[in-house]
Amino acid sequence: MPLVYAGVCSHAPGIRGRADQADPAAKDALYAAMDDQRAAIEATEPDALIVIAAEHFANFFMNNMPTFAIGMADFYNGPIEDPAWLGIDKFEAPGDRNLSERLIREVMQTVDVAYAEEWLFDHGIAVPLSFLTPNFDLPVIPVNINCQGPPLTPLHRAYAFGEALRRAADAVPERIALVGTGGISHWPATPDSGKINEAWDQDFLDRWARNDRDALLDYDDAQVYADAGQGGFEIRTFITVSGAAAGSVGSVHHYEPIPIFAVGCTTASYDLG
């Protein structure tokens, strides 16, 4: 079936773990936006949810760092972090090994991808799932892009990966929803945690909503680091969703910097028509 949903959201651990330290109105508005995203996804009646993440050394390390990886298991566990620290209890999320394998085989026709038959979800996937499938009753297919350990995945390859995922999702009979998660500008887990470059974020989101491929790829890592912090490297997940929705334009449903969450909290989606 054609892809049924393509969107993005934030995944910062503070969204759950430091919820009590945020401005209540800002937190409530974000949580309401995440609830709206869940409702929008549920309305598409998906059979599975692909989560494109930028995991943070939970499963993949510099001893063997994949440029792209896709999960291929019938279940996944999380969170890898201390549940009290993250504010999310231990869970088991369903996967679909058979569906994963069919998607991976198709993606591999154009993009080299690693597969993983085990995967411990960190906050990059656990935080979005805690809102989007809070009962863990929708099969999840985790996807990772190396946004953490340089040399990083080139942006144009992230876009091409999105196009490959789209082709794969369209080729299977299941109804596939797809969500990219990551930060825009942020300096997570550093002394500058809480700094957010709102102007940079708004400019990026404008490029994203227009799905302007040339503009989305017109960044280099050194400048991203200077303007948007190392967390800005996670724009790869957003750009992959743009590739999956090539030809569609999107809308930003929510954007608000919340310093204690260390990021401009965002939800957005493409109109797949």
Add this chain to the structure above:
Amino acid sequence: MSLYYVQKFLYELNRSPAVQQAYTADRHASLDGFTLTDEEVEALTAPDIGKLFHLGVNGQILMHFAAFHQIEWADYLQRMRDGIDEHGPVREGVYAMTGYEGVDAHNARLRQQNDNDETNGA
């Protein structure tokens, strides 16, 4: 300098209850098999969060090590700032791309950039 192995140890500690138990039982012994300098061993066993940040450990790894030691979030951030003040800019790794000059200097540089952008009409 063996930042790779410092981070490899912390990566394994963060994801493995068995490594966490070994570290808790005997911090020095748990580092056997990792190629580390005396300075790195000292920072990992103390633990010295500020020193580890100065050495270049990625915050996405370091923050979980701090949480493992029951170090609260605000205290974790302050320890990194203190580490930069005491030891100087980050030596290696992702944050060494700009040396990580410290919060005040970083803020001042970003303000200067924004002012320049406005002056230039960007």
